[in-house]
Amino acid sequence: MAKxxxxxxxxxxxxxxxxxxxxxxxxxxxxxxxxxxxxxPNANAHNIALIDKQLGLNRPLWxxxxxxxxxxxxxxxxxxxxxxESVVSTIAHAFPIDLELVVISQIxxxxxxxxxALTAVRKPNGRFDRYSTAGTFAMLAMPPxxxxxxxxxxxxxxxxxxxxxxxxxxxxxxxWSNIHTMILPAxxxxxxxxxxxxxxxxxxxxxxxxxxxxxxxxxxxLSDRRILLRHALRPSSxxxxxxxxxxIGSLIAGAFVVEYLLQLPGLGYALVNSINQDDxxxxxxxxxxxxxxxxxxxxxxxxxxxIVDPRISRD
Amino acid sequence: xxxxxxxVEPMDPRSGVSTRAADAVAGAAVAAITEVTDRRRRxxxxxxxxxxxxxxxxxxAIFANVLPLQDPNLQSATLNxxxxxxxxxxxxxxxxxxxxRVIFGSRVSIVVGxxxxxxxxxxxxxxxxxxxxxxxxxxxxxxxxxxxxxAFPALVAVIAIVTFWKxxxxxxxxxxxxxxxxxxxxxxxxATLSYATRDFVMAAxxxxxxxxxxxxKELLPNILPTVVSFSLIGVATVIVLEGSLxxxxxxxxxxxxxxxxxxxxxxxxxxxxxxxSNPWLVIFPAxxxxxxxxxxxxxxxxxRQHFDVSEIKL
Numbered sequence: 206m207a208k209x210x211x212x213x214x215x216x217x218x219x220x221x222x223x224x225x226x227x228x229x230x231x232x233x234x235x236x237x238x239x240x241x242x243x244x245x246p247n248a249n250a251h252n253i254a255l256i257d258k259q260l261g262l263n264r265p266l267w268x269x270x271x272x273x274x275x276x277x278x279x280x281x282x283x284x285x286x287x288x289x290e291s292v293v294s295t296i297a298h299a300f301p302i303d304l305e306l307v308v309i310s311q312i313x314x315x316x317x318x319x320x321x322a323l324t325a326v327r328k329p330n331g332r333f334d335r336y337s338t339a340g341t342f343a344m345l346a347m348p349p350x351x352x353x354x355x356x357x358x359x360x361x362x363x364x365x366x367x368x369x370x371x372x373x374x375x376x377x378x379x380x381w382s383n384i385h386t387m388i389l390p391a392x393x394x395x396x397x398x399x400x401x402x403x404x405x406x407x408x409x410x411x412x413x414x415x416x417x418x419x420x421x422x423x424x425x426x427l428s429d430r431r432i433l434l435r436h437a438l439r440p441s442s443x444x445x446x447x448x449x450x451x452x453i454g455s456l457i458a459g460a461f462v463v464e465y466l467l468q469l470p471g472l473g474y475a476l477v478n479s480i481n482q483d484d485x486x487x488x489x490x491x492x493x494x495x496x497x498x499x500x501x502x503x504x505x506x507x508x509x510x511x512i513v514d515p516r517i518s519r520d
Numbered sequence: 521x522x523x524x525x526x527x528v529e530p531m532d533p534r535s536g537v538s539t540r541a542a543d544a545v546a547g548a549a550v551a552a553i554t555e556v557t558d559r560r561r562r563x564x565x566x567x568x569x570x571x572x573x574x575x576x577x578x579x580x581a582i583f584a585n586v587l588p589l590q591d592p593n594l595q596s597a598t599l600n601x602x603x604x605x606x607x608x609x610x611x612x613x614x615x616x617x618x619x620x621r622v623i624f625g626s627r628v629s630i631v632v633g634x635x636x637x638x639x640x641x642x643x644x645x646x647x648x649x650x651x652x653x654x655x656x657x658x659x660x661x662x663x664x665x666x667x668x669x670x671a672f673p674a675l676v677a678v679i680a681i682v683t684f685w686k687x688x689x690x691x692x693x694x695x696x697x698x699x700x701x702x703x704x705x706x707x708x709x710x711a712t713l714s715y716a717t718r719d720f721v722m723a724a725x726x727x728x729x730x731x732x733x734x735x736x737k738e739l740l741p742n743i744l745p746t747v748v749s750f751s752l753i754g755v756a757t758v759i760v761l762e763g764s765l766x767x768x769x770x771x772x773x774x775x776x777x778x779x780x781x782x783x784x785x786x787x788x789x790x791x792x793x794x795x796x797s798n799p800w801l802v803i804f805p806a807x808x809x810x811x812x813x814x815x816x817x818x819x820x821x822x823x824r825q826h827f828d829v830s831e832i833k834l
Binding site for chain 2: 215228489500
């Protein structure tokens with residue numbers, strides 16, 4: 206097991222290295238001169254040389270990479286040329302909103318998917334199972350950018366159950382209005398997760414229910430309810446939680462879309478804004494932070510499940 | 521999937537459950553098994569209906585120029601109109617015909633979706649077959665690289681590239697195609713591995729068939745069902761990715777219509793001030809995309825069950 210963990214840790218370091226390399230060279234190898242972008246109409250040979258020097262763009266690429274990496278490791282992601290704000294503070298302001306969105310959406314997703322799956326497997330292929338399986342299948346075809354406008358139309362425009370775009374209230378300012386504004390975007394994100402969790406848990410439960418220890422529990426005369434909740438749910442929930450970790454990448458993508466639509470000042474909103482303003486330092490910083498966060502979460506999930514279920518490391 | 525030791529009842533799956541209702545465990549097992557065999561036998565009307573819809577959408581996209589449609593960029597005097605006989609789906613805020621824009625807009629999704637997966641198959645599929653057939657160092661290296669690439673969230677990577685390398689139809693297709701290669705590599709590799717050590721491959725090699733012949737004539741036909749069914753689901757995933765980009769205003773720029781940029785444009789139609797919203801601008805592109813995605817997923821999923829492709833651990 207120690208060997209397995211060491212291998213995973215090594216893989217993690219390699220992946221993070223490549224992520225940093227990718228993010229860095231993204232800006233430096235693709236067409237387009239950042240100096241030109243920064244200067245706009247003021248671009249002339251003298252100014253370009255000045256900016257190049259200021260950014261260190263006149264040095265060899267590898268030197269630039271290690272200087273940049275050194276700064277990143279010291280928690281310095283640079284300063285935006287457009288807003289003059291430090292990228293770290295932009296991210297620090299925006300990140301809690303994504304975190305809140307993801308947490309609320311996951312609470313909703315589990316609250317829907319788990320009872321649905323538990324009810325469905327009581328009679329596999331029965332009426333309830335078939336309807337809920339078909340219903341969640343339809344959700345596969347409802348990505349956030351389709352659902353979000355439709356839900357806004359229904360709940361914010363036609364009825365005023367939830368507030369519309371640009372009505373974000375910080376959590377510290379008013380707890381309940383904040384939650385009120387977050388429910389609609391979180392619901393949009395939750396839909397995608399419900400499908401994944403429901404299908405996984407349903408299939409896992411059906412195969413768990415065929416195992417010998419369930420037959421044993423049944424022959425002891427335990428109730429269906431007790432067998433389902435105490436005996437079948439536990440072994441099936443491990444892969445459920447693992448999939449929640451893996452799901453984080455698509456949640457972030459979905460969060461970007463709802464933030465953009467509802468003008469919630471999270472990372473996605475900041476990212477699209479900086480892209481539209483050609484603020485490449487901020488774009489680079491956000492891309493790096495999001496990519497590292499996703500890799501880190503996947504790694505932690507892996508690590509946790511090696512401890513919870515030692516069988517994993519024997520593969 | 522199907523355990524040959526368990527007798528399979530060739531009857532309706534629901535009645536199969538009810539006869540054994542006394543024992544819910546056995547019932548569950550039988551239901552799961554009969555469900556599989558039942559689905560294997562025929563694809564069902566829903567499959568053919570979905571396939572019909574996909575074909576219809578693709579035909580409409582190809583022949584959009586020939587069809588009696590209005591010019592998708594023609595700005596008429598009626599702005600934000602509801603559906604009528606003059607404009608089946610109404611008009612947008614510039615007076616353009618939404619019906620025509622939805623049909624022309626399908627072109628972007630179809631080209632990017634199928635194009636990117638074709639690129640992904642050419643790259644990842646070829647590498648996957650080669651890696652699984654030869655194993656050894658090549659396999660180890662390509663496998664490791666695919667894990668690294670998969671760790672990077674696709675949308676963020678694509679957004680980052682598109683930011684610095686302005687979007688066009690072919691660039692988007694190429695970028696998403698390359699981004700999809702690692703996942704396709706894993707699927708094709710896993711599928712090829714399950715056949716590479718079988719007797720018929722050994723027999724072909726003993727008879728003196730070249731590696732190229734074994735790969736193309738022996739292995740490819742066997743992994744094709746898996747690849748086709750996963751590819752259709754892959755096309756749907758790519759369409760979602762392009763749609764998200766377009767929704768953020770980062771894909772193919774206007775006035776070229778696409779389902780994603782129509783939904784982006786619809787944001788202005790979502791005005792909470794009464795009388796200023798245009799729901800049709802939201803509903804029709806959303807419905808067109810939903811129908812195309814759900815039929816792609818359904819056809820892919822049914823094919824997967826039909827060919828009895830078990831969920832490959834990736």
